[in-house]
Amino acid sequence: MNDSTSTTPAALNALRDHINSRLIGQSQVVDQVLIAMLAGGHVLIEGVPGLGKTLLVQAMAAGIGGKFKRIQFTPDLMPGDVTGHVMFDMSQSKFVLKQGPVFTNLLLADEINRAPAKTQAALLEVMQERQVTLDGKSMKVGKPFMVLATQNPIEQEGTYALPEAELDRFILKINIDYPQAQDEVLIATRYALEAFGGDPGDTRQLIDVEAAQQQCAAIEVDDRVAEYAVELVRATRGSTLLRHGAGPRASIALLRCAKALALLNGVSFITPDDVKAMVLPVLRHRVILAPEVEIDGLGVDQVLANLLEKVDAPRS
Amino acid sequence: MKQHSFVQQHGPTWQRIEDSLAKPAQADNSKVLAEHYLLLCQHLAIAKERLYDAALVERLNNLVLALYRELYRYRSETRLNFYAFFKRDFPLAIYRHRYYVLLAFLVFVMPGLIAGAWTYFDEEAVYSILDAPEVRQVERMYDPDARKLGREREADTDIFMFGFYIKNNISVAFRCFAGGMLVGIGTLLVLFFNGLFIGSIAGHLTRLEYVDTFYPFVVGHGSFELTAIVFSGAAGLRLGFAIINPGQFSRLDSLRQAGRDVVPMLYGIVLMLVIAAFLEAFWSSSTSLSIEIKYAVGALLWVLVLLYSFSGRRYESR
Amino acid sequence: MLDTRYRVEIPGGINLDAQVVGPIPRFFAFAIDLAFRGVIVFVLSMASIPFGAFGLGGGFFLIFLFAIEWLYPVLFEVFWRGQTPGKKALGISVINDDLTPVTLGTSLVRNLLRTVDFLPLFYLAGLITMLSNRRFQRLGDLAAGTLVISVGESNRPAPQRDLVPLAPSTPLLRTEQSSIIDFLQRSQQLSEPRQRELASILEGITHEKDDNGVLQLQRLGAWFLGLR
Amino acid sequence: MNLDKLQINACIRSGWQSVDLGFLMARAWFRPLYFAGLLAMLPLSAVLLLVFWKSPFWALAIIWWLKPFWERLPLFIASRKLFDEEAGAWSSFRSFPLKDILPWLLWRRFSVQRAFDNPVTVLEDLRGGQRRQRLRVLHGKYSDVALGNQFVCFCFELLVCFGIALMIDFFTPESLGLEVYDKFDDLTLLGEWMFTLSGFMAMSLTMPFHCMAGFALYLNRRIELEAWDIEISFRSLANRKRASESQAAGLLASLMLAVIVCLAVPGSADAAIDHDRDSAAGLIEEVLQSEDFGQERTLRKWRFKDWSEEVDEEAFPEWLIEFLEWWEENVDWSTDFSGTAFLLKIVLVILFLGLVTYLLIRYRGPLSRLGSGRPREKAPAVLFGLDVTPQSLPPDVPAQVMRLWDEGGYREALSLLYRASLSRLIDKYEIAFRASHTEAECAALVKARGIESLSDYFWQLTAVWRQLAYGHRVPAGEIIQDLCQGWTTELSDESK
Structure with a gap:
């Protein structure tokens, strides 16, 4: 590791x-x-x-x-x-x-x-x-x-x-x-x-931030992990619990953050875990709850966690 | 749009909806209802905004109100989910009110124990708690000699006793709950005195060595009945405490919250008491069963009731 | 402004009004229920005596007595749109304070707490609590979050007479227009002198006096109402 | 009378709703109304109580009889409050209306709609024939509600009276030795005084509510008949017009209006409602002449129903009658019920058992999982796109892995090893992996099992697998050998 x-x-x-x-x-x-x-x-x-x-x-x-x-x-x-x-x-x-x-x-x-x-x-x-x-x-x-x-x-x-x-x-x-x-x-x-x-x-x-940012950009991304990130973001779009799902910008942000997390952990590639760890902070402000969910008192984080459960982790 | 043409245009629709509301509710017309509701909300808003005639606004208002009530009947909890209720809601409600349960338990049991010990060691003590005729009646009920002479109680008497227990014991539990509105004092009094009476009777009968008639009789239904009384005391105390210490809510809101919180407990208490009355009338009174069986079943029931009642903790985090 | 109106904003962004109901109608509703229950109890007791007062009949009688004591209001309120027979007769109904129908839970709390409202005798505590809040809620209502509202028939606008509508010579505000419409619709209930008196207030607008003023106002009302 | 300042929402209500509004009015102005009533009652009552000190019930009866008299002051004050005018209790007391009091204390004392009728006398000051005609117009509606108000308020009065008496009795310490009842269960003098005082208090406490309910009913009727709400908006419209026509003229007009208003509100009671009393008489005369009023009457009577045609022979179905006849013949009604009762008891027990069985069957699925704590989910067959059923695994996993590795199928080899591990973990340790779990979450689940060597091993395997799968870094062969070794000790059938 x-x-x-x-x-x-x-x-x-x-x-x-x-x-x-x-x-x-x-x-x-x-x-x-x-x-x-x-x-x-x-x-x-x-x-x-x-x-x-x-x-x-x-x-x-x-x-x-x-x-x-x-x-x-x-x-x-x-x-x-x-x-x-x-x-x-x-x-x-x-x-x-x-x-x-x-x-x-x-x-x-x-x-x-x-x-x-x-x-x-x-x-x-x-x-x-x-x-x-x-x-x-x-x-x-x-x-x-x-x-x-x-x-x-x-x-x-x-x-x-x-x-x-x-x-x-x-x-x-x-x-x-x-x-x-x-x-x-x-x-x-x-x-x-x-x-x-x-x-x-x-x-x-x-630290030299720009160097670090370049290094971050160079972190390796396996296709399956990228697909996984996109799947996660797409899951927010069809859901009845959300009035408004996350846009395509969210997938890019998700992968970039996963890369940064990997770099922070000192790893040169990202895993599905990195992606999953970043889902909540990346997505929580990009989705809007459906009104009835809001009335029920559910938070964005709970709903997102719920949706994550429905997305299969990547296949090898 | 002027009022006249508004009424001309929509009047027939309103009439139709009013007629359909007057009829008893159809099975599942919630979709139609929702459409009507949205339509009428819009009409009401228009009528108010344009300051149409007061009578018209009132008519629309009442129509929307009726539709709104009809619409929300479908989410009404009359469709109680029994499984979820027994599995989770009732034990969870008990767990959430565990401190109240503990307090109610102490207020109920401590005087009982003290009175029991007192009457057990002091022959006269029971008369300072109960009237002499009451004591005599209790003695007669559990006198082993009388029992042996008598035959198995008649079935119709059993049914009478079933009704009797339902009427009296459940009413005691309900009053115990309602006493919570008197800042909890009513609940405390009911618990205290019931504990006192039960304790003193038990102590007195034990002293008379009516053990073999009294305990086998009470052990079975006691599991449900005594626990339910403690729970209803807890529910009452919750109300009382909500009034005394509303925290950051207003007193009224705090009381209302408490009222909603204890509802699952009330359902559970009613059911437990019905079961208790059933056992008391048909099982506990039976003299043909051996004492050992009665003790065994009684112990089993106690264990089951307690295990079940205190199984709510694991649902708390959800 | 004193009013019996109770206003709640419901989903849809609309303010819905309900009229809260005070002690007098509720007294009658309760009295009717009491009589009704009395009849039931009497019939049941008569019916149960042949089956043995301390046996079968007595047993069932006690169970019914229990049910009538505690469950009668609950069952009616939950399954009969918030109305017991007495409430139905008076055109009033129990409802949650967000204007949704009472549920089993709220109705149960409300009615079990009758016991305290009853104290010290015949609902004195309930009466005092009812009079100490604007919504006439008794203790049980307060704890359950319910209230009693009137669901009587609403007034229908009166049918219109044949009038030639008249366009106003000066612009009028919406509120003013609606008061003129009101005048038109209620003029049948008003005495003619009173109509004239009211019309005389608006002489500046109709430029007519007495009966002509009244007629003029009614024609204005017809115009605002949209009669063409 | 200045309708702009009307304190109630002037709209048409039903009778009951107006009575409720009256209660709200009494609530809002309770203090002035209560003290006004008390002020009116106290002096004379004190004298009466002193005179009849040995039989206070007589005093109470007289005080009760004088109620129409006491009620006038609260009503007067309420009529001022209604238009947001201050009316001090004392100043009102001085101008206390005594008009037309005798009939009210004699034959009209038996009126059952007193609170409804009172304003006509007290506020409009109508007498004799005028009054009668006025009442006839008013009574066109709501006399039933007025009667109900009178009755219920009387009940409330009794209720409050006994409530107070009960409280006094309850909170009097026994050590004072005060006896309310003597040994024949009759009231002692003390008891009589207790009831008299509580009756007095009850009367003064309920009076505002009773009066206001009647007053509100009266107001509602007048709003109906005179359209006050329309007058309010017409006046404001006229004011606006005037103001907009000319600023200067507007100022003058409002000044004049102020003068008019001032003149229209004289200090005497009789003008509180009707500012133009003189014209009112003529007005009412006219009202009564008009077609819509006064003449119409609906009478209802009871009469006996004609029974002869109404008897319905088919009311009871044939079988029910037969059954009842059979029952009568076969069952001895008077003595023996044990048979029936026994039958019913059995039915009850069967019903109970049936209910239990039904519930058991209905919820058998969830119930069968009760014992195992949380519901066990079906083990997934496919995880991360890998087939993880035991059947899909080769018999000797390590050997197969090593062979694939040596052939250069690094990825296949490690994939097989990881897959086999998951399969064994599902199978042997019943770990509930879900398809959405990522590798680290799987590892955490394994760790939660608390078997340290197993979780260490699995964590190591996961790390190597992740490096190969996502980082595309091929590990050294020895590592794979170690992992295969570990698999044998930790996860194969031979392991503990």
Whole structure:
């Protein structure tokens, strides 16, 4: 199993440990974020506030040697506040460009569903194209570039649901939950000792993200595994439990994430297990429950798990 | 569209639906019903939106209401799934209310044990709990000498006793449940006093050495009856506790939730008590069976009832 | 605004109204049921005496007594669209508070808890609880989440007379139009002086007085109603 | 009277619904109504109770008789509350209406629709013939409901009275030595006082409900006859028109309207409902002249049915009569039931046993699985597209595997070994693999069996298999030999 392809797995492990040492009790979330990063996608994180999302991005930015910015989405946030403005500078009497917070490597978009659709659309466009057009000029955002958007499940009032087509742009949706009790104790004691704000921690670059992403892309995929992934995604389309199945983009995302998972595990090929492990986070925001299922109180995860049971694992 | 043409256009349809609703429900017309329902919902919405005449809106409203009720009759639980109920729902409900069951058990059994011990060791004690005529009647019922003289009880008396037990014992259990609405106090009282009476009678009869008539009689149906009384006490306590401590719900919502939660227990309790009455009338009273058989069957029933009642845990995680 | 209306939003996005029913009609419904049950019990007791008061007949009599005491309302409510005979006579019905039909479970809870509503004597507790909430729910109703609504016949709009419709000279709001329609449809129930009085309020619109004003309003109503 | 501020939803209701609305009104304004009633009752009642202190029942009877008098104040206050006007109990008390009280306390005391009729006297202040005519219009409908209201409220009054008495009795400590009954089971003076006080309380508590139910019925009838709801919307329409015609004129109009409203609400009770009482008399006169009112009457009478044609000879089927005759002849009704009873007992027992048997048969499938815990599923024949039935395996698996391997069919060899392992695991350890399980999940299931060497072996096999199948890496021959060796010890027939 441990046929390491290069030094990347070791570096990845170091990065993972680094983040885990900062953000306690959320190792699964950390893994998934790393997977999304390796797959070159963006993530949508859903969870109550105060579970250390900022800390996660901070630690990750440090580990990859990149910059990070944070935008708090509010109902009055304008598209320009995200992408940037063109302003007239009186002293120089010419137009100057003021770059918005998207010009960074890691962008934490907090409570994205609080902003009106137009602002959301601006961000989602940047996510897709990785460039911003300001005053007719196209400008690349940082490289690597990754958006970690969060939304709050409890406060649904005063929020604008993300449009279905746009949700597809996120490669993963991660549900972040309260940490285990013992981890919570650890967190509490540690932060009681530290000064307010915490210490920035190790800022050494641990990994070259672009190299890692290339390596991830090179992971081997057997045809049967690819077929399996497609079958899983197709299973969501015919189901009566879902009003809306996942699109073709989901299969690609599923395979990319499975590759990233394999790389994270230090394996150079993907197995059906990798695919299956990534199904929930990849698909859960791409399907919509049928209304009667919703009334019955079933969650997306339960329904998806149900559907997985119906798909045969690949044949040899 | 003006109201007049609206009525002209759809009036006949409404009339037809009203007529079909007046007739007794056909077997499975849920599909037709659903279509009618959707149609009428739309008409009602139109009528309200366009502020049509109040009488028209009321008529449509009542029609939609009737259709809605008819439509949801099909999901009604009158089609009880017996298998799933016995296998899972009832034991699961008991498991979920295990702390209430424990409390009800203690409130029922502790006074019983104490009163039993007291009456066993103290000849006079029974009279401070029960009236003298009651004591005499109980003594007469279980007097071994009287038994030997008498013949096997007549069949019609058995049926009378069956009715008698159904009427009295199930009513006790129901009252025990209903007492929960008095913030649980009613339930506690019913449990406490029933425990006290049963305990003192048992103690008293044991002291009189009526052992061979009393215990074989009660051991069989007791398994169902006593357990059911404890369960109904638990259901009542659940209601009471929902009122006392509604948690993050409003008191009313908490009570309503509790009411819905205990429904499976109520079904189960009724069935257990009917079985108990049946056993009590036709099995326990039989004198022709040997005492050993009665003990053996009684023990078997106890084991079965307890094993079954506490088998709910494994369904919890689902 | 005080009203006996109970409103629930049902699937389909529609607000459905039901009229809750208070203690007086329910008293009569209960009285009818009580009489009905009394007759049944009497007939049964008569029928069972020949079979032995303490034997066969007595046994079955007790079982029926039990069933009538506890199950009579439950069975009727579940299998007869929420109505016992008494409720049927009064045009009222038991229903879950989301306006779905009562189920065995809710009906059982509701009726077993009669025992507490009965306390301390003849449903005093039930009466007090009924009067302490807007939906007239007694304790059993509260626990089961049920309520009693009226399912009586609805009013039908009155038949229209022959009128020449008249187009309004000024635009009117929807609510105003519907009140004029109401006027048209209910004018048969109103006395003529009252009709004139009402019409005089709208002199600014009809520009007519007295009987002509009334007629004018009715013609407007016919127009709004869509009579052509 | 300002209909815009009407506090109830003015729409047409049925009689029972209006009575219910009345109860809601009493609920909403309970405090002012209750205290108003109490305020009216207390002074005179106190005097009466003092006078008749030795036989308080007399006082109670008089207080009860004076009910029409007490009811006026709550009704008056309710008529103000109805239009959201404040009416202090004291100020209303001062202008307390005494009009036309004598008939109400004498012959009209026997009226069974008092609450329904009261507003005509108290609020409209009609007397004599006018009143009679007015009542005839009102009574055109709902007199049955009014009667029902009177009756039920009387029952409620009794109920509350006895309830309170019971509570007093229940919560009085016995140590006080207060005896309610004497030794002949008659009430003592103390007992009489207890019942008098609870009767008084019951009266004051139920009065608002009774009055309001009647009042609501009255209102409903008037809404029906006078279309208040239409008047409300007509007025707002007229206001809007006026306002839109000219701002200045609108202001003036609303000022005038305010003046009119102020004038229309004088402080005296008689104008609470009917602002133009003078015209009302003439109005009613006219109403009664009109065709639609007053004259129509439906009378119903009981009469004896004509029995002669009604007897139906065919009511009982022939066989039933025969059966009953047979029964009568053969069974001694008066003495012997044991035979029948025994028969019935047998029938009951058989029914019970039959039910049990039916249930057993009906659910035999699920029941047969009860013992084994979770339902056992049929072992799959094909897993991952591999045939895993025992019959499909060669007799000597390791040998076959090695032969295939040596021939260069690496994939076939390992596939056979993996397949054979699954087949043996299904067969021997009854592990319930499903078609949707991936390799790692299968391995986890094996691990859950708790046999360490077996799970180690299977995990190793899975890893090698995955590398070959998905990673396309051919393992060394020794590994295959080890695996074959392991298969023999862990999974073949000879293994433990």
